[in-house]
Amino acid sequence: MDELIERDIQLPWMEVLADNFLCVDNLHFYRAEPLFASCPLSLHCIGMNLGAMEPLDESYLQSVKQLADRLDVQQISDHACFHSLEGAHSHDLLPVAYHPDNIRYIAERADCVQTFLGRPFCVENISTYLFHRQSILSEGQFLAGLAELSGCGILLDVNNLYVNGLNAHNDEDAALDYALQQIAELKSEQVWQIHIAGHQRTRWGAIDHHGAALHKDVLYLLAEAIRLLGKKPVLLEWDNNIPPLRRVLEELNTVEQTLTDFACLQGEAL
Amino acid sequence: MAESSVKMFVNEERQAQKRLLNAIVSSEYVHRLSSDWCSSKTLAPKRICEFEARGVYRNNYQGALRRSLLHSFPVASRHMPAEAFGVLVNEYLVCSLGNKANIDFFPSDFASFVASKMACMENSWGLPTYLGDLLRLEWAVDCATRGAIQAERRLTPKKLQRLSVSGGILNARFSFNKSLQILKLPEGLIELWRIMKSLSQPVDSVLLSRSPRQVLHSLYPDDYVHEGGPVAHELEQYCSIQIAIGDSGKGAPGSERLALSIDPVHPLLYSVLDSLPHRFSLEQLSVLCEDVLTNSEAVTDAGEFLVSVLSQTAEQKYFCVDADEIEPFRRNTSSDR
Numbered sequence: 001m002d003e004l005i006e007r008d009i010q011l012p013w014m015e016v017l018a019d020n021f022l023c024v025d026n027l028h029f030y031r032a033e034p035l036f037a038s039c040p041l042s043l044h045c046i047g048m049n050l051g052a053m054e055p056l057d058e059s060y061l062q063s064v065k066q067l068a069d070r071l072d073v074q075q076i077s078d079h080a081c082f083h084s085l086e087g088a089h090s091h092d093l094l095p096v097a098y099h100p101d102n103i104r105y106i107a108e109r110a111d112c113v114q115t116f117l118g119r120p121f122c123v124e125n126i127s128t129y130l131f132h133r134q135s136i137l138s139e140g141q142f143l144a145g146l147a148e149l150s151g152c153g154i155l156l157d158v159n160n161l162y163v164n165g166l167n168a169h170n171d172e173d174a175a176l177d178y179a180l181q182q183i184a185e186l187k188s189e190q191v192w193q194i195h196i197a198g199h200q201r202t203r204w205g206a207i208d209h210h211g212a213a214l215h216k217d218v219l220y221l222l223a224e225a226i227r228l229l230g231k232k233p234v235l236l237e238w239d240n241n242i243p244p245l246r247r248v249l250e251e252l253n254t255v256e257q258t259l260t261d262f263a264c265l266q267g268e269a270l
Numbered sequence: 271m272a273e274s275s276v277k278m279f280v281n282e283e284r285q286a287q288k289r290l291l292n293a294i295v296s297s298e299y300v301h302r303l304s305s306d307w308c309s310s311k312t313l314a315p316k317r318i319c320e321f322e323a324r325g326v327y328r329n330n331y332q333g334a335l336r337r338s339l340l341h342s343f344p345v346a347s348r349h350m351p352a353e354a355f356g357v358l359v360n361e362y363l364v365c366s367l368g369n370k371a372n373i374d375f376f377p378s379d380f381a382s383f384v385a386s387k388m389a390c391m392e393n394s395w396g397l398p399t400y401l402g403d404l405l406r407l408e409w410a411v412d413c414a415t416r417g418a419i420q421a422e423r424r425l426t427p428k429k430l431q432r433l434s435v436s437g438g439i440l441n442a443r444f445s446f447n448k449s450l451q452i453l454k455l456p457e458g459l460i461e462l463w464r465i466m467k468s469l470s471q472p473v474d475s476v477l478l479s480r481s482p483r484q485v486l487h488s489l490y491p492d493d494y495v496h497e498g499g500p501v502a503h504e505l506e507q508y509c510s511i512q513i514a515i516g517d518s519g520k521g522a523p524g525s526e527r528l529a530l531s532i533d534p535v536h537p538l539l540y541s542v543l544d545s546l547p548h549r550f551s552l553e554q555l556s557v558l559c560e561d562v563l564t565n566s567e568a569v570t571d572a573g574e575f576l577v578s579v580l581s582q583t584a585e586q587k588y589f590c591v592d593a594d595e596i597e598p599f600r601r602n603t604s605s606d607r
Contacts, residue, residue, distance in 0.1 A: 053284035085284070088291045091334045091373050092327055097286075101279035129323035130307045132286070168310045170317045204318040207326060 003245045005034050013040040015235050016071065019047050022063040024070050036071050042193065042233075043068050045078040050109050050123065051096035052082035065117050075192060077122045077155045078113075080106060080146060097132035098142035107149035114152055122153030122192045125182075127160040127199075127208035129167055139164065140185025153192030156183070156232075158221040159199055160208060167205035172217060179221050188229045196222050196255065197237040211240030213251060222255070223262035234259075294327045335363055335376050342377040346405050354395040358384055381405035 004011075016036065021029050047060050068076055081093040096102055106123075114121035125143055137145070139161070147154050161182050165175030196219075198212030214236075226232065236255060238248055286306035293303055309320045318326075339359055340347055347355045362383050366376065384405055388397065 053280050053287055082287055085287050085291055088288075088295050089373075090291055090294050090327065090331055092294070092330050094287070094290060094294075094327070097279075097283060099279065101276045102283070104276050105280060129309070129318055129326045130290070130303070130320070131310060133306055133308055134283075134286075167318050167323075202318075204316060204322055 001032060001035060004038075007245075008038075009245075009249075011039050013042065013074075013233060013235075014038075015042045015044045016067075016073070018043045018045045018064050018067055018076075021067055022060075024067055041071050041073045042235075043071065043073040043076045044124075045076065046083070046093065048078040048113060049082055049084060050078055050106050050113070051080060051094075051102070052085050054085055056109060056112065061113065061116055068117060068119055073119065075120045075122060075153070076117055077124055077193065079124045079126050080143065081126045093126040095126065095128040095130055095132055098135035098137040098139060099132075100137065100145070103137075103142060103145040103149055107146050107152075110146065110150040110152045114150070120153060120192065122155045123147070123150075124155035124195065125157055125160050127157070127163040127167075129205070129207075131168075138182060138185065140182030143182075144185050144187065144190060147186075147190040154186060154190050155193045155195060156186065156191045156225060156229075157195035157197070158183070158225055159195065159197040159214075159218045159237075162215070162218055162221060163199050163206045163208045166199075166201070170205050176217050176221070180224060183221070183225050183228060186229060191225075191229045191232055194222065194225060194232045194234045195237055196234060197239075209240050210237045211242075214255070219255065219258045223259060226259060227262070293324055294331050332363060334373060335366075338373050338376045339380060343380065343405055346401060350397055350401065351395055354397060357395075358387065361387070 003009075014035070021032065023029065043064065045064055047057070048064075049057065064076065079093050081096060083090050083092060083094060096106070110121060110123055123143070123146055125139060135142075143154050143156075146152070158179060161179035162175050165178030166172070168178060169175055196214055197208070197210040198214055199218075200207045200209045200212060222234065226234075234255065236248070236252055238251070242248070286304065289304035290307055303320050303324055307320070307323075309318045309323045336359055339362070358380075362380055365383065366379065384401060388401065
């Protein structure tokens with residue numbers, strides 16, 4: 001962060017993790033404020049607990065709203081998941097059932113959030129290592145249903161789709177097929193942003209650790225998603241094992257180059 | 271119909287969520303997941319099993335809590351045997367799992383937890399008796415960095431002038447708590463001094479001095495560590511600073527000086543200073559002075575004091591003092607030893 005400020009690097013847009021800045025009058029916030037002023041912002045949250053079977057936390061939402069107003073962000077997002085219930089906190093993003101009743105339940109809450117915040121709100125798909133036995137819809141059907149019923153957008157994390165595919169099939173080709181099937185369920189107007197990140201392959205699947213370079217399949221999925229859904233704002237997440245800024249910027253260039261190459265190929269094919 | 275269906279779903283789902291959370295955050299290892307959850311519905315070979323899936327979530331959970339502790343106590347964790355820190359963290363995790371909504375506040379009881387363990391830990395690990403104080407201090411830094419601050423309590427040059435001419439502060443001695451050290455006094459006071467110089471009725475000296483007793487202690491830090499006497503009391507003395515703001519030698523060449531003497535501080539506390547990510551501002555120092563002037567010697571607990579001061583201070587901009595300006599003071603304090 002300091003290097004970004006010092007070198008005055010201009011980014012097209014940036015995502016702020018709201019939970020790190022819920023107090024807007026502390027040293028931590030003031031230190032980052034010059035960076036916040038340098039480009040358009042989107043606010044990303046991990047604490048709304050949209051899928052939890054308990055009431056929404058109004059004080060948390062109030063803090064998010066205060067931060068969103070202070071930064072004048074263009075969009076706000078959180079995940080289709082739960083993290084805590086009745087005072088027990090996992091500090092993680094836990095899966096929900098892909099079920100029509102859950103679409104109704106979460107869509108109502110997402111709509112409340114969007115109304116309260118007064119800004120466009122989108123819901124992100126998570127990576128998961130467990131699956132709910134009550135799930136009778138695919139991940140893509142669930143996300144599409146949520147967007148349709150709530151009027152909110154989808155923040156599509158293609159790496160999460162791929163990781164979920166690996167954790168279901170433990171095979172890269174099958175994971176790619178899984179992710180493409182989910183993307184095919186979505187309509188262009190429903191997807192507002194795309195996330196990409198690195199993951200760690202394991203002997204049984206993958207861990208979504210946001211601590212490595214992008215896998216080639218994730219880059220391919222990104223290109224495919226843009227081909228199917230149209231051009232969307234894309235965000236590279238790198239939260240662990242963070243390399244020097246130079247390396248992160250190189251990775252961004254790789255993404256841009258991949259998309260350019262892919263667009264050229266499409267043009268030639270057409 | 272749809273409403274009652276959702277209601278039924280919610281009730282069942284609530285139980286499923288509770289069971290999964292329990293399997294992740296419970297200090298007791300839950301050997302089997304409830305039947306609500308499965309690893310994968312596919313029959314792919316070597317795919318993730320329930321045992322591994324639960325392990326990923328439990329590792330993520332406990333890893334996040336450990337990182338939170340390391341982030342909050344960088345100095346203490348570096349200055350004690352890794353095994354000892356690991357043992358303390360493990361025990362704290364077992365006692366505290368799942369009970370903090372905001373992970374940032376997970377470490378809040380760690381200092382008192384460690385202090386309560388010191389009696390049985392210090393012999394086996396050779397831990398310093400002041401470890402509890404150090405942890406409290408570091409937690410205070412963490413809180414001060416993240417805590418909300420209020421703008422109305424700034425000490426302006428005008429306020430400072432009023433203080434300086436009141437007479438009551440000339441040669442006043444204030445016993446500062448050790449937590450004060452983290453305010454990076456050298457930088458703060460340089461700015462304070464500059465402002466004072468620009469006042470219409472300047473007070474040309476900001477003097478911090480220490481007592482001979484403190485000098486003695488700074489020469490024999492090991493005495494403190496191994497002292498069997500009233501350690502807490504000694505620590506207070508050891509780290510206290512006396513500050514005097516006055517106009518002695520006004521107008522005389524070279525009389526405008528800033529004398530700093532903050533070295534009767536244990537090397538561990540210097541490490542805290544060095545580890546700070548921020549420089550603290552004039553405003554913070556000023557409010558601190560005001561607080562001390564107002565409340566005389568009413569300083570007790572390091573952490574509470576620091577939080578009470580810093581959480582009420584304002585910080586709109588950051589100033590940096592050139593290393594050239596800081597270095598002489600560091601050299602001075604070193605040569606005092």
